[in-house]
Amino acid sequence: GNSVTQMEGPVTLSEEAFLTINCTYTATGYPSLFWYVQYPGEGLQLLLKATKADDKGSNKGFEATYRKETTSFHLEKGSVQVSDSAVYFCALPPRAWEGSNYKLTFGKGTLLTVNP
Amino acid sequence: EAQVTQNPRYLITVTGKKLTVTCSQNMNHEYMSWYRQDPGLGLRQIYYSMNVEVTDKGDVPEGYKVSRKEKRNFPLILESPSPNQTSLYFCASSSRDRDGGANVLTFGAGSRLTVL
Numbered sequence: 001g002n003s004v005t006q007m008e009g010p011v012t013l014s015e016e017a018f019l020t021i022n023c024t025y026t027a028t029g030y031p032s033l034f035w036y037v038q039y040p041g042e043g044l045q046l047l048l049k050a051t052k053a054d055d056k057g058s059n060k061g062f063e064a065t066y067r068k069e070t071t072s073f074h075l076e077k078g079s080v081q082v083s084d085s086a087v088y089f090c091a092l093p094p095r096a097w098e099g100s101n102y103k104l105t106f107g108k109g110t111l112l113t114v115n116p
Numbered sequence: 117e118a119q120v121t122q123n124p125r126y127l128i129t130v131t132g133k134k135l136t137v138t139c140s141q142n143m144n145h146e147y148m149s150w151y152r153q154d155p156g157l158g159l160r161q162i163y164y165s166m167n168v169e170v171t172d173k174g175d176v177p178e179g180y181k182v183s184r185k186e187k188r189n190f191p192l193i194l195e196s197p198s199p200n201q202t203s204l205y206f207c208a209s210s211s212r213d214r215d216g217g218a219n220v221l222t223f224g225a226g227s228r229l230t231v232l
Contacts (some may be wrong), residue, residue, distance in 0.1 A: 044223040100173065102147055102219060104221060106159045107158060108156065
């Protein structure tokens with residue numbers, strides 16, 4: 001079945017540092033890939049997505065490139081801010097609706113803390 | 117504003133006392149789902165529903181019930197809560213459109229449940 005392996009945290013950085021959170025996946029075919037973010041006290045919200053190989057998703061200064069050769073979707077940001085402190089989840093949707101279910105497979109999450 | 121609303125956000129209860137966590141979405145989504153989030157285990161799907169009166173088990177349904185009498189509501193019922201159901205719960209919804217496997221789940225803000 002599908003699986004997602006995500007770099008475990010916590011990750012602590014100073015403001016303006018470079019961020020990488022690694023994510024690799026196992027799946028049949030070439031599914032879409034997501035990064036979700038969970039800010040303190042809030043639910044998960046989509047940060048960015050890529051729907052096919054070599055696509056680059058980007059949002060709020062974050063980027064991730066879908067690399068099918070390495071089955072990876074690493075999240076990067078060139079200069080983090082204190083407001084980026086959150087938990088980040090890599091997620092793998094099903095390739096299509098599996099019957100009537102649409103179950104995301106999540107990584108275990110990476111807690112990022114950015115200090116001023 | 118398009119959103120998924122969960123209540124209560126925080127609840128402390130005792131073993132065996134029935135409780136219901138409500139979930140409501142205002143986006144006319146057909147699909148709704150419940151997840152629980154636990155440290156070291158990530159997010160796991162409890163139940164899902166493709167439409168009114170159509171529900172099915174996810175990966176960890178034991179000890180939970182759901183109902184879908186109206187399209188907008190999908191309550192999670194714990195008939196006899198136990199301490200191992202202490203967790204952070206998220207409701208999510210999505211439309212089933214032509215986006216295939218790239219549909220985005222919209223999550224509620226979460227309900228933190230403690231069972232003593």
